Amino acid sequence: MASSSSSSSTQVKKITLKAADGKHFEVEEPVAMEMETVKSFFVGNEDAMKDMVVPLLNVSSEHMPAILDFYRNHSEFRKRTPPPPAEEVKAFNEAFLENKSDEQLMEMIMAANFLNTKELLNFLTEAAANRIKNKSVEYVRAFFGIENDFTPEEEARIRAENEWAFDGLDED
Amino acid sequence: MNQQPTRKKPHLGVEDRLSNLPEPLISHILSLMDTKDAVQTSILSTAWRYHWTNIHTLDFDYGKFGFCNPVRFRKFVLDVLSRRKGFHLHKLKLYCSGTTHVSMARKVFNYAKLHGLEHLETDMVGKFPTSLFDCRNLNTLKLDRGNWRDFPSKPFNLVTLTSLEIEAFRLPAKWNLFSGFLNLVNLTLIDCRVSMVVNFTISAPSLVNLKISRFHYWGKKMYRDLKLVISAPKLEFLQMSLEHPLVYPLVLSVENCPILDQVNIHIYLNHCGTKDYKKRQTLISDAMRMLEMLCHVNSLALSLGFLQGKFLLYRNTRDAETKFVELYKETGEEGLLYTLPMICESVLNHVSILLQELYTGKTPIIWPAYYKNWPAYYKNCLLDLLR
Numbered sequence: 043m044a045s046s047s048s049s050s051s052t053q054v055k056k057i058t059l060k061a062a063d064g065k066h067f068e069v070e071e072p073v074a075m076e077m078e079t080v081k082s083f084f085v086g087n088e089d090a091m092k093d094m095v096v097p098l099l100n101v102s103s104e105h106m107p108a109i110l111d112f113y114r115n116h117s118e119f120r121k122r123t124p125p126p127p128a129e130e131v132k133a134f135n136e137a138f139l140e141n142k143s144d145e146q147l148m149e150m151i152m153a154a155n156f157l158n159t160k161e162l163l164n165f166l167t168e169a170a171a172n173r174i175k176n177k178s179v180e181y182v183r184a185f186f187g188i189e190n191d192f193t194p195e196e197e198a199r200i201r202a203e204n205e206w207a208f209d210g211l212d213e214d
Numbered sequence: 215m216n217q218q219p220t221r222k223k224p225h226l227g228v229e230d231r232l233s234n235l236p237e238p239l240i241s242h243i244l245s246l247m248d249t250k251d252a253v254q255t256s257i258l259s260t261a262w263r264y265h266w267t268n269i270h271t272l273d274f275d276y277g278k279f280g281f282c283n284p285v286r287f288r289k290f291v292l293d294v295l296s297r298r299k300g301f302h303l304h305k306l307k308l309y310c311s312g313t314t315h316v317s318m319a320r321k322v323f324n325y326a327k328l329h330g331l332e333h334l335e336t337d338m339v340g341k342f343p344t345s346l347f348d349c350r351n352l353n354t355l356k357l358d359r360g361n362w363r364d365f366p367s368k369p370f371n372l373v374t375l376t377s378l379e380i381e382a383f384r385l386p387a388k389w390n391l392f393s394g395f396l397n398l399v400n401l402t403l404i405d406c407r408v409s410m411v412v413n414f415t416i417s418a419p420s421l422v423n424l425k426i427s428r429f430h431y432w433g434k435k436m437y438r439d440l441k442l443v444i445s446a447p448k449l450e451f452l453q454m455s456l457e458h459p460l461v462y463p464l465v466l467s468v469e470n471c472p473i474l475d476q477v478n479i480h481i482y483l484n485h486c487g488t489k490d491y492k493k494r495q496t497l498i499s500d501a502m503r504m505l506e507m508l509c510h511v512n513s514l515a516l517s518l519g520f521l522q523g524k525f526l527l528y529r530n531t532r533d534a535e536t537k538f539v540e541l542y543k544e545t546g547e548e549g550l551l552y553t554l555p556m557i558c559e560s561v562l563n564h565v566s567i568l569l570q571e572l573y574t575g576k577t578p579i580i581w582p583a584y585y586k587n588w589p590a591y592y593k594n595c596l597l598d599l600l601r
Contacts, residue, residue, distance in 0.1 A: 171244075191260050
């Protein structure tokens with residue numbers, strides 16, 4: 043891992059990140075380096091550390107605090123010996139998702155994708171899958187605001203095409 | 215355009231949020247669902263019609279298939295295979311819940327093999343499909359509900375395999391079962407039975423994590439001297455969950471595991487008849503013998519689950535004191551009963567004597583001198599619990 047072991051605990055190096063809407067965030071270096079996108083910004087460019095502001099074009103400031111919180115907690119989980127009990131990680135993850143709307147979840151997936159952090163992205167995509175699992179087609183459509191642009195004939199044809207998938211499905 | 219003044223959306227359209235995700239992310243999300251659910255998204259809109267065909271994971275579970283009959287399930291599975299476009303298949307789950315689909319399973323496994331399958335979980339283990347044996351990319355294999363069939367005695371040729379989990383298989387005695395898995399790192403054996411044999415050897419050159427649950431004999435007769443020999447030069451973590459009376463007696467040999475670091479042994483005695491003192495005594499002495507073998511291990515824990523409560527004997531590092539605690543069911547907290555110096559032979563003897571005395575309920579207990587400062591209160595609590 044490239045997270046430099048800066049033992050100077052008195053002054054943790056900070057990196058300034060700029061969200062899509064222009065808001066600045068001061069982030070401890072190791073936390074910022076969890077994001078591959080930020081890390082690649084600094085690779086081979088050590089001087090840049092001091093005062094450069096890293097623009098994060100696809101991340102809205104609304105989601106920055108939560109995302110940073112996720113990195114901080116999960117990197118702490120990873121470092122701890124013995125590893126934290128599964129319940130503790132689960133409790134954190136559940137609390138993380140608790141008040142997030144589907145829309146916020148999607149935006150955060152885009153953000154995690156842009157930041158190129160596998161752990162967060164895997165976690166969020168899993169959460170998205172869980173939210174649409176076992177839901178009827180009509181429900182999923184309404185849930186995510188997908189507009190049905192099939193004609194009734196087309197829709198019937200596709201249903202017939204994948205007949206076995208629609209077997210026994212709730213029609214509400 | 216649909217506008218919501220209360221929330222800023224600098225980068226996303228309001229409509230159809232999920233469709234705004236890049237294709238690989240959508241197919242990744244669909245891959246995390248049951249395949250039936252994934253196929254259902256074809257009806258969402260024209261844009262969604264073919265997203266599912268790029269899924270990298272196939273998850274077929276007859277048990278979750280609703281009220282469909284086996285014939286429909288079979289048709290669905292084969293239909294999906296013929297319509298899927300993505301080339302690389304990362305993971306396959308195929309659970310048929312006992313409905314016989316041997317020819318279908320063969321087709322699915324062949325398809326998986328051709329598409330570079332890496333991860334397979336299945337309960338279709340009745341007639342071992344030979345195509346499984348030479349999946350060149352397979353790294354994770356989980357074989358469930360073996361119904362105590364014989365684990366194939368013909369050696370696998372799965373050198374790429376790093377994780378193997380098998381449930382309810384009968385393990386052949388004479389053949390060194392896992393030595394052919396040259397890169398196996400994680401091995402989990404659940405509810406496996408061993409035929410009449412004195413020494414059963416688990417030998418794997420790259421094994422790091424070994425978990426064994428409910429390891430027992432085939433048949434009714436128990437052989438006193440079953441010895442589990444673990445010969446794994448890279449083994450670091452060993453977990454054994456044993457359930458009385460199926461487990462005992464068991465002798466463990468870990469002489470060929472020089473870097474074994476952490477060992478957790480759970481023994482559950484919930485089904486143990488209260489009067490069977492002799493059995494309990496044997497069990498305790500076996501457990502102590504096991505611990506003795508493990509004195510060189512860094513972190514060591516033995517938990518004993520009784521109907522009435524749970525006790526734990528553990529130390530976190532080699533130099534740390536060993537704690538003997540009671541685990542409270544309600545709060546999950548530990549109540550310290552006693553602190554012992556490092557686990558070594560003499561201490562174990564004391565613990566063994568103590569536990570056996572507690573078990574047999576013999577009174578008066580002759581407490582080893584070692585325990586003379588053990589508060590009477592705890593002694594009585596222990597006695598009450600164990601009776």
